[in-house]
Amino acid sequence: MIQESATARPPEEAMPSSDPEKWVDLHGDALYRFALLRLRDPKLAEDAVQETLLSALQARERFSGQSSERSWLIGILKHKVIDYFRKISRESLIEDATQFEEEIEGVFDESGHWKRDETGPAEWNADPDLILERKEFWIALDRCLSKLPPRMAHVFALREIDGISGEQVCSVLNLSTSNFWVLMHRARMQLRKCLEVHFFGKAPDVGHGAPGGKI
């Protein structure tokens, strides 16, 4: 009987290799950065990667091959991240979202309005299809995400990047709905502002708008 030869695939799409140590070389850094964005601590991120790889080793037989090897590992890592958040949220005091009030001072005037072009959003020259192609955008985005305070980053990443529902984020992080909404609002505000300065080119609060615009 003729054996079919295995179809060659690029590393990210490979079936689990008979040598799991290859996972470290192929996927280690990607897993680490995924964990670091969400956990914000290098040691925790390393631990999460280790636990993910060990779990994956045990679960290897059950990998159905429906997704790529990397997606499969990321899926395991996502669960590890959520488990970690559940654990710390049970144990620690949840900080009051109003402690971030200071960041918004100065953005609005006494009647609560943008200070016109000084602090008001500029027009962004942003054709989404073109933006996605530009590496500078992704670099600026990661830089801006890394500037979010850890608590805000936890909430925002789970919700907006991993697409976890608001209810589940509140449950995992032990947050009230109102605190969740305040944290999401602050995160959006801060991220938008950072992108405006670092990518779309508006100087920080000096009243120069970006040229021309679609957004």
Next chain:
Amino acid sequence: MSSWLINFLARNTPSCKEVVQLLSNSMEEPLPLRQRIAVRFHFLICKWCLRYQKQIHFIRNILGGNPEKVGQNAPGALSAETKERLKQALRKQPPSLN
């Protein structure tokens, strides 16, 4: 738009500070009709809040549509020592019994 109308809307719609919180909330759950209407009227006199809305939606679409790209351009990688340690940890595991 007449200045009377502009002043009326300025006095009777939420402030920008309130609107931006409402815009964020609307991305979690639909706003009650009254607030939706108030925000719409506010947009008539505030191009900045209108831009803000478009921009935060843009951010949502970019992040949600490209989760694999997010975080990959941040500095940070496993050191060679850490990678070796991980490999050793994997080597030590008994083969799965399935």
